Amino acid sequence: MKINNVVIRRLLQLVSVALGVAVINFFLLRLAPGDAAQVLAGEAGAATPEYMAALRAQFGLDQPLLVQFGKYLLNLAHFNLGYSFRHGMPVAQLIGERVPATLLLMGASILFAVVAGATLGAIAAYRAGKIADVVISTLALVFFATPLFWIGLMLVVVFSVWLDWLPVGGMFTIEAGYTGWAHIVDVARHLVLPAVTLGLFYMAVYTRLMRATMVEVRRQDFVRTAVAKGARPPRVLFAHVLRNALLPLVTMLGVQVSSIIGGAVLVETVFSWPGLGRLAFEALFQRDFNLLLGILLCSSIVVIVVNWVVDFVYTRLDPRIRFS
Amino acid sequence: MNKKIFKLLGATALTLAFAANATAQTRGGTLTAIIQPEPVILTSALNTAAPTGFFSANVFDGLVEYDNDFKLRPALAESWDVSKDSKTLTFHLRKGVKWHDGKPFTSADVKWTLENVWKKIHPRNQIIYGTVTGVDTPDDYTVIIRFSEPSLAVLSSLNSNGAQVLPKHLYEGTDILNNPYNNKPVGTGPFVFKEWSKGNYITLERNPNYWDKSKGVSKPYLDKIIFKVVPDAGARAAALEKGEAQYAPFSPVPLKDAERLAKLPGLKLETRGYDWISPWLFLDVNVDRPYFKDVRVRQALAYAIDLNAFNKVVWYGFGKPAVSPVVSTLKQFYTDDVPKYGYDPKKAEALLDEAGLKRGADGTRLRINLDYLPYGDDYKRSGEYIKQALKRIGIDVNVRAQDTPTYTKRVYGDRDYDLSVVWFAGFADPLVGVTRAYWSDSIGKNIPWSNGSGYRSAEADKLIEQAQSSSSQTERVALFKKLQQRVQTDLPSIPLLELHFFTVQAANLKDTVTGVDQIYSSLKNAWFDNTAKVAKAAP
Numbered sequence: 039m040k041i042n043n044v045v046i047r048r049l050l051q052l053v054s055v056a057l058g059v060a061v062i063n064f065f066l067l068r069l070a071p072g073d074a075a076q077v078l079a080g081e082a083g084a085a086t087p088e089y090m091a092a093l094r095a096q097f098g099l100d101q102p103l104l105v106q107f108g109k110y111l112l113n114l115a116h117f118n119l120g121y122s123f124r125h126g127m128p129v130a131q132l133i134g135e136r137v138p139a140t141l142l143l144m145g146a147s148i149l150f151a152v153v154a155g156a157t158l159g160a161i162a163a164y165r166a167g168k169i170a171d172v173v174i175s176t177l178a179l180v181f182f183a184t185p186l187f188w189i190g191l192m193l194v195v196v197f198s199v200w201l202d203w204l205p206v207g208g209m210f211t212i213e214a215g216y217t218g219w220a221h222i223v224d225v226a227r228h229l230v231l232p233a234v235t236l237g238l239f240y241m242a243v244y245t246r247l248m249r250a251t252m253v254e255v256r257r258q259d260f261v262r263t264a265v266a267k268g269a270r271p272p273r274v275l276f277a278h279v280l281r282n283a284l285l286p287l288v289t290m291l292g293v294q295v296s297s298i299i300g301g302a303v304l305v306e307t308v309f310s311w312p313g314l315g316r317l318a319f320e321a322l323f324q325r326d327f328n329l330l331l332g333i334l335l336c337s338s339i340v341v342i343v344v345n346w347v348v349d350f351v352y353t354r355l356d357p358r359i360r361f362s
Numbered sequence: 363m364n365k366k367i368f369k370l371l372g373a374t375a376l377t378l379a380f381a382a383n384a385t386a387q388t389r390g391g392t393l394t395a396i397i398q399p400e401p402v403i404l405t406s407a408l409n410t411a412a413p414t415g416f417f418s419a420n421v422f423d424g425l426v427e428y429d430n431d432f433k434l435r436p437a438l439a440e441s442w443d444v445s446k447d448s449k450t451l452t453f454h455l456r457k458g459v460k461w462h463d464g465k466p467f468t469s470a471d472v473k474w475t476l477e478n479v480w481k482k483i484h485p486r487n488q489i490i491y492g493t494v495t496g497v498d499t500p501d502d503y504t505v506i507i508r509f510s511e512p513s514l515a516v517l518s519s520l521n522s523n524g525a526q527v528l529p530k531h532l533y534e535g536t537d538i539l540n541n542p543y544n545n546k547p548v549g550t551g552p553f554v555f556k557e558w559s560k561g562n563y564i565t566l567e568r569n570p571n572y573w574d575k576s577k578g579v580s581k582p583y584l585d586k587i588i589f590k591v592v593p594d595a596g597a598r599a600a601a602l603e604k605g606e607a608q609y610a611p612f613s614p615v616p617l618k619d620a621e622r623l624a625k626l627p628g629l630k631l632e633t634r635g636y637d638w639i640s641p642w643l644f645l646d647v648n649v650d651r652p653y654f655k656d657v658r659v660r661q662a663l664a665y666a667i668d669l670n671a672f673n674k675v676v677w678y679g680f681g682k683p684a685v686s687p688v689v690s691t692l693k694q695f696y697t698d699d700v701p702k703y704g705y706d707p708k709k710a711e712a713l714l715d716e717a718g719l720k721r722g723a724d725g726t727r728l729r730i731n732l733d734y735l736p737y738g739d740d741y742k743r744s745g746e747y748i749k750q751a752l753k754r755i756g757i758d759v760n761v762r763a764q765d766t767p768t769y770t771k772r773v774y775g776d777r778d779y780d781l782s783v784v785w786f787a788g789f790a791d792p793l794v795g796v797t798r799a800y801w802s803d804s805i806g807k808n809i810p811w812s813n814g815s816g817y818r819s820a821e822a823d824k825l826i827e828q829a830q831s832s833s834s835q836t837e838r839v840a841l842f843k844k845l846q847q848r849v850q851t852d853l854p855s856i857p858l859l860e861l862h863f864f865t866v867q868a869a870n871l872k873d874t875v876t877g878v879d880q881i882y883s884s885l886k887n888a889w890f891d892n893t894a895k896v897a898k899a900a901p
Contacts, residue, residue, distance in 0.1 A: 072767025078402065080770045080810040081411040083787055084485040084798070087807060092483055096539040124402055125560065126545050135560060191596050199600050206600045212563050212588050213392050310592045312562035320400075323765055 052342050059338040060114060060331060064107060067327050073099055074124060074325040097123045110331070119332035124324055129332035133314065139209055140313035143305070144298050146229050147237035152291065155241040159248020160275070166253055174245060181242035186301060190235040190308040197231060204231055207310035232309040236301055240294045244287055251283040258282075284355055292348035296341040387583050387889040393871070395885075396598055396610035397589040400561065403544040406882075407479050407526035410486055415523045415882040416611055417589055420566055421462075422528075422549035423884075424521035425453060425472070428638060428877045432694075432790055434517065435877070438467070438527065438550065448512035448833035455503040459573050461529050462554045469499035474530040476507065483538065486794055487524065489830070490516045512833035518791035521638075522551070523882035552582040552886035564589040574886060583889035595619075595738075602629060608868035609888075611635075611881045615866060616739055617678040623866055632865040633680075635880030640689045640788035640795060641863065643681065645748065645856040646773065646814040648780055653728055658717040660853045663781075664703035665710035666755045667748060673859055676743045681859035686846045687796050688788060689860040695792050697843040700850035710755045719756075727756040730780035733773065736766050744783045744858070775808030777816060785861055786811060790878070792842050797826045800849050817854030 075093035079085035094100045098109075113120050119129035162174040181189070198206045210216065210224045255261065256279055264278045302315030314333060321330040352359045397413050406418040425439040434442075439453040459467040476497055480487040490513055498506040519525060527550070532543050547555050552574065553566035566587045574581040590607060592598045599615045601607045602623060615623060624631040647654050647663065654660060669683035688696045714720075719727040734745035742763065749759040759781070764772070773782050789795035798804065800822050804812035822845060829841040849855075865881070867874060873887040874880070 070767070072771040076767045076770055076775075076808070076810060078409065078411075079485065080766050081399075081402065082409050082485045082810075083412065084410055084795075084811055085809045086485060086488050087809060088488060089483060089485045090809060092539060096537075123540070126403065126540060126542065127560075132560065194597065194600050199603055202604070206604055206606055207592060207594075207597045208590065209562065212565070212590070213394060213586075307593045308597055310562075310590070310594070310597055312559065312591075316561060316593065323767075325767055 048346060052339065055342055056335060056339055057114075060110075060335050063331055063334050064110060064327075067330060068103065070322075070325065072325060073097075074327070075099060077324050078124070110328075114335075119335070120328040122321075122326055122329040124326045125329070129329050132317065132329060133332055133336060136312060136314045136317050139311060140299075140302060140306075140315065142225075142229065143232055143236060143302065143311060143313055144295070146233035147235075147298070148240075148291070148294060150233055151237035151240035151244055151294065152287070154237070155244025156248050156287065158241070159245040160252060160280070162245065162249040163252035163256065166249075171249075175249070178242040178245040181238045182246070184238075186235060186239060187304045187308055189238055190231070190305055193231050193235055194308070204228075207308070209312055228309075232305050232311050235308070236298070236305045239301070240290070243290055243294075247286050247290060248283060251286055252279055255279050255282045281355060285352065288348055288351050288355065292344055295344045299337050387579070387873070388892060389583050389889070390585050391583075391890040391892075392586040392588065393584050393609060393885065393888065393890075394588045394590055394607045396592050396601065396607045396614055397564070398592060398598065398610075398612070398614060400591045400593075401564075404547045404555070404558070404564070405526065405528065405544050406523050407475065407528055408483055408539060408544060410484070410523065412612055412881075417564065418526065418547070418549075419522040419551070419882055420553040420587060420884045420886075421547045421551045421555055422522050422526045423459075423551050424523070425525050425527070426520045427883060428521055428790070428879045430634075430876070430878060432518075432638070432692075432878055434520070437521075438472075439520075444514075444517070448514055449509045451507045451509070451516065453505040453507075455505065456573060457503055459550050460571060461531075461550055462548045462569065463529075463532075465529065465531055466502075467527070467529075467550050468502040469505045470502070471527050471530045472505045473497045473499050474534060475526070475528045478533075478538065479528060480525065486789075487519065489793060490519060490524075493831070511831035513830070514832070514835055514838060515791040515793040515830070518789065519794055521879050521883060523879065524794075552884050553584075553587055561591060563591060572886070582884070582886035584885065587885060599623060602866050605868065608871050609865065609874065609885075610867070611863075611865045613680070613740075613863045617680055620680070620864060620866070621678065628869055629866060630869045632867055632875060633862050635865065635875040635878070636863045637691045638790050638877070638879035638882065639863075640692055640790065641785050641861040642684050642687055642689050642788055642857055643744070643783070643785040643859040643861050644684070644687065644799075645858055646782040646784060646799075647853070647855060648777060648782075648814075648816060649854050650777060650816045651730075651780055653719065653730075654780070656717045657851075657853060658713040659719065660856070661703060662710040662713040662717070662755065663752065663757075664853060664856045665706045665713070666757075667751045667856070667858070668705035669858060670705075672744075672747055672751075676747045677740065677859060677861075680862045680864065682862070684857035684860050686850055687786075687799060687855075687857050688792050688842065688846055691860070692788070692790065692792070695839060695842045697846055699843070700847050702850075703853075703856075707755055714755060714757075721756045725756055726758045729758045729760070731762050732759045732781040732783065733762050733764065733769060733779050734783040735785065736764060736769055741783055748781070748783065770810040771808060773814045774810055774812055775806070777806050777814075782814060783858075784811075784814070792845075793826075793830055796842075797829070797845070799855060800845070801826050815854035817849075817852065819848065819852060822848050822852075 074097050075090055078093055079090055122129050122132055125132055158174050162171045165171045194206055197204045205228050209228050216224050261278055264274050299315050302313055303319045306313045306316040318333040399413055401414040401417055403409050404418055406415045423438045427435040427437045429435050438456055440456050441454045443452045455469055461467055481491045493510045493513055494507055495510045496508045529548050533541055552569050552572045554569045556565040556567050558564045568582055568585050572581055592601055595615055599619050602610055623629050647660050673681045673683055685698050685702055686700050690696050714727055721727050732745050734741040745761040749761055752759050773779050786799055787795050798812050800817055801813055802818040802823055805816050825841050825845040829838050832838045870891045872889055872891050876887050877883055
């Protein structure tokens with residue numbers, strides 16, 4: 039009963055936030071000067087009044103704004119994200135085609151950031167004040183402060199052009215037509231540089247966070263008690279120190295997942311990765327509002343859901359916190 | 363005058379082209395080309411954007427091709443005649459050509475495309491086909507086009523970019539702009555569309571039934587072309603350097619990287635193949651601004667800019683100072699017998715003084731804004747160079763940045779600007795690309811790439827209208843020369859450079875340029891010289 043109430047409340051919250059985002063975005067985006075027809079005519083390098091009129095009719099831009107808005111809401115009520123006239127495809131299909139690439143990139147970069155960040159942070163905390171700590175902390179500071187696209191380009195120059203270990207960009211070697219295991223290896227090779235680039239900033243954040251909290255947690259009485267009762271160092275680390283140090287990291291993880299589409303724009307551009315971030319970015323410049331609204335709506339839902347998951351994970355990590 | 367001579371010229375050009383290819387071409391291989399930005403749709407009959415044109419010509423043939431001298435060469439049309447009064451144009455089509463889905467290509471396809479696409483939708487062709495009164499197809503292989511007034515410019519625009527024929531059987535009765543075949547094109551061309559993975563790549567495969575065969579050689583030579591979407595300029599340079607891509611047109615890397623790439627052993631820089639576009643860079647002056655109404659002020663702007671230095675510093679020499687909006691490679695129409703404005707800042711200052719724009723207490727005569735075409739760093743630096751140049755004569759310029767729709771709306775819609783740096787494609791006939799910058803009919807109608815300066819001249823308008831409907835090419839040439847003199851006297855916009863775009867390509871990729879319109883025509887003649895590669899790798 040109580041659980042049902044929670045679920046219903048959360049769902050209502052989701053719908054109202056998503057709807058609010060959709061409505062605000064719809065009108066906000068219309069403030070940008072120029073429309074999709076103008077972009078297309080601009081790209082065509084030549085235009086006539088007849089051509090512009092044909093394009094506006096094609097895009098449905100010749101209708102009053104409120105009619106367009108009504109149609110948009112009606113579509114949403116039917117779980118239909120609308121049609122991208124520029125791409126000649128339904129928005130849902132366009133997003134669906136790009137989601138796997140973005141999920142792969144996001145998953146890999148988050149995994150890299152969390153594992154590397156937590157490990158480095160833990161090492162730094164255990165070696166606080168020693169050489170290893172200084173090196174790790176300095177590196178973390180450097181990655182924290184360097185712009186993403188620059189790191190990406192430098193990685194390409196070093197690992198692709200000079201050393202020739204990894205491909206320059208793209209998601210797989212189209213020319214080779216690999217299948218099965220060879221294809222998976224090929225994608226993995228293409229994934230390394232973009233995932234590392236996208237993950238480095240958060241790795242630095244996690245390293246600093248992990249180091250700080252672990253240094254603090256290790257001084258706590260319950261850790262001293264654990265050591266005093268004769269628990270082995272690995273058990274002290276995993277059962278006592280790590281579990282308590284993870285809370286702030288989970289919070290940051292929620293932030294990373296929510297903000298990753300923004301970072302993905304740059305990384306996907308630098309590495310020609312066919313993902314959602316680039317699609318959103320291009321949609322903005324192309325005034326392809328149906329598509330952009332669809333992507334923004336989907337990502338707002340992702341952010342809300344991720345926040346739930348984070349709340350839920352809190353309760354698992356720290357029984358004092360209740361999920362409500 | 364019987365214009366059968368075109369046929370003869372075409373045939374000669376064809377023989378010459380074959381004689382020149384003395385070395386044996388090797389069949390096979392996959393070419394990876396970079397296409398940027400990603401095309402919107404894949405049929406250039408409906409959208410003349412550069413990436414679409416570059417891609418689309420590989421799938422669709424034109425009625426003719428152009429050789430390296432702007433002469434016509436047969437393609438889907440084997441021959442053509444223009445009647446004595448220049449009001450009737452007859453095409454004799456090639457027999458036995460098939461669409462990629464196996465249906466025969468006939469005169470009905472040409473008639474349908476002309477009436478429904480070239481005349482109504484194609485962004486450039488309406489000025490050419492607007493006066494068509496009827497299209498007859500006496501048989502499957504003859505098309506007769508009748509015009510109410512002569513339209514000689516038509517002959518300059520019959521390639522795959524200007525006259526792309528769409529398959530009637532897939533388009534008739536549909537919503538043309540939303541037709542699904544715009545994204546999975548079915549053409550007659552040397553390559554067949556396979557797959558488009560959006561944001562990623564487009565693949566084409568060799569058309570085994572392509573009509574262009576002679577002496578036992580059947581084109582195209584390449585097995586496959588992959589067009590990769592690579593949005594970042596640095597990544598494009600890296601991909602070319604590493605050999606992951608072998609062909610990248612439209613100045614794919616920043617000018618400062620071009621020289622470095624050209625020096626690498628496996629790469630070469632190619633500037634041929636862009637002449638059909640006839641691009642010129644210019645400074646549009648908003649003549650509706652009170653301070654720009656006086657022609658002396660506009661002349662002063664021109665005198666203040668050292669075009670040689672501008673070309674060297676900003677464009678790394680990838681241009682040529684322009685004296686007229688018609689570029690010098692269009693030998694037939696170009697004239698340098700126009701008023702010239704060589705670099706002379708003293709004269710510029712004198713003209714401004716005369717016009718009543720005196721230097722104020724802080725040395726400034728005028729504060730204005732400059733907007734540049736947001737197509738990359740080169741245009742931004744062009745704007746900054748002009749800012750410096752005008753500062754010397756006491757004009758303070760604020761350079762503004764914005765995205766493309768904002769820019770086109772500002773210049774062509776709201777007309778809320780002072781100066782703008784932009785390039786136009788002039789194309790092979792000034793009527794198609796040059797006159798739109800001066801014709802008063804399009805002012806302020808929010809039509810991108812039209813008359814942005816707001817120049818209204820009854821004389822210029824009359825010259826343009828006469829050139830449009832004249833039946834004699836000699837007369838048209840004279841009219842265009844007069845027009846150049848007129849607009850260079852009134853100077854509503856200041857020609858800066860004839861731009862030289864470049865292609866970066868693998869050194870062992872041969873015969874990539876076979877005509878002035880190469881970047882808008884197919885790669886059916888291109889082939890990989892594997893022997894050269896081996897020889898190079900040996901030492």
